[in-house]
Amino acid sequence: MNIIIPMAGRGTRLRPHTLTIPKPLMPIAGKPIVQRLVEDIAKVCDTSINKIGFIIGRDFGKDVENDLRKIAESVGGEGHIYYQDEKLGTAHAILCAKELLEGNVIVAFADTLFRADFKMDPTKDGIIWVQQVDDPSAFGVIKVNNANVITDFVEKPEHFVSDLAIIGIYYFKDGAFLNKEMQYLIDHDIKDKGEFQLTNALENMKKKGAEFVPGQVSEWLDCGNKDATVYTNKRYLEYLKEDQLISKNVHKKNSVIIPPVFIAENVTLENSVVGPHVSIGENTVVKNSVIQNSIIQTNTEINNANFKNSILGNFVSFEGKSDDLSIGDYNTVQ
Template sequence: MNIIIPMAGLGKRMRPHTLTVPKPLLPIAGKPIVHRLVEDIAKVCPEKIDSIGFIVHPSFGKEVEENLKAIAKEVGATGKIYYQTEALGISHALLFAKELFTGKVIVAFADTLFKAEFKLDTNQDGIIWVQQVEDPSQFGVVKLNDKNEIIELVEKSATFVSDLAIIGIYYFKDGAALAKEMQHLIDNDIKEKGEYQFTTALQGLSKKGARFVPGKVTEWLDCGNKNVTVQTNRRYLEFIKDQKLVSPKAKITNSVIIEPCFIGDDAVIENSVVGPYVSVGKQTRISDSRIINSIIQSNSSISKAVLENSMLGNFVNFENRALDLSLGDFNSIT
């Protein structure tokens, strides 16, 4: 079993945070989004994961690449890096990792997390993971027949087709067949809206007899912008609240931590109330502050602040404000 994760996008909706850190490496409850994604897929996967291919932009750098390889190693897989230099559609991007499209394959987009109670049925030709949503007009959806088979994929239809939204995780029993369909689009310059679309390749597989079924998750967590990322951090802390989330290396003095909260190594919290639903990165210092439902990354300093629904980057110096805030790396506001 191989996993391919396309993550070369520049994450413009998450700026300023993605000006210095690729979006999939932004933290959720103390771990990068892509790290959480890989762990969650491994939990529902009944077979050994051999390789995980990360499709990145060359500008991400060697440190990011080594971090991604370490994430793969944690689930017993080999991490491999592939470079995408231009955005021509998902089918085009995935083919940079073409060598991994052998046998059973999972394709997962790195800006989505989930909670699921099922084990992946690897005997199916293909599984498209979905969640029921109230307003399907904002999502790609799947249409089912009376056999619970997917017969159509529809992008953001103005008229109701289905309320099963595609969350961006797919399983394929025959990875080579999928790669062949995607290559067919490239070779014949078959584009929709100027790009080589992934859904077009899936429809090609379906026409050749592949049977797709839905994999219904119990919760779908988006990381597309600041507000939903803070909300995803909150939900994740609720999921893992029984784990030890406050590092024994953190120094907490004359302060109250209202759980669930993640507090990283060597964080210093003084004369403050932190939580609930706060993640604090390693070596961050918080003093004389009240913080609720927020993400504060590493090596930052927060003083005399009241923060809620906020997201602060790395190496931030922030003092004496009461705000709903989104502040990128290396900023100083006093």
């Protein structure tokens, strides 16, 4: 199985945190979003991973590229880096890794996470992960027949046609077939809403006999902005086993930890209450503080603070009270 992960966007809605790292490398319960995504896909597909192609911007840097290769290795795959120099739509993004479009392929856009209680059936022509939503107008959606086979793909419908939204994860039995149909869009300049859309390629594949079925997830978790990312961190902490989330090398003095939490190596807690739903990166110091439902990254110092529903970056110094913080790297707030 090959996996292709388009992730060239910088995540402007999650600034200031994405000014220093791409959004897919933001931590969720101690691991980057993209690593959580790869691990969850590996569990669902229940087969060996051969190659993982990460489609990124050229400005992401060699450190990011090395981190992505390590993520691929962590699930037994071989990491490959591809660049998307122009943002011309989903089909164009996937084609940046066209050499991986052969045999069984999963395409997963790295701005969403999911929980699913099914194992993928690799004998299907294609599986499109979906979730029921209240307002489908902002998404691509599918329609299904009585046999639960997909009959239509509609990109951001202006009028109601279905509430089954495509979450951005797809399986294809024949990657070469997908490659051919996406390339057809490029060669003939076929765009929808100004971009080369994957859904148009899927529609052409369906017309040529491919049978797609939905894979409905139990929960779809967005990481598009600060509040959504904090909520996703909360949900992952609730899923994961508590004994795997607190490092043995935590220096705790007169402090209370309320699970579920993630606490990394060499964290110091003094005269503080931490949790529930808090993730703390390595080498961070928390003193005389109460923290709930928040993400705190590495090498940060917090003193005399009381906050929740917040994200603090790396190398931050903070003191104060708030219900809603979003502080980027290397900032001091008192």
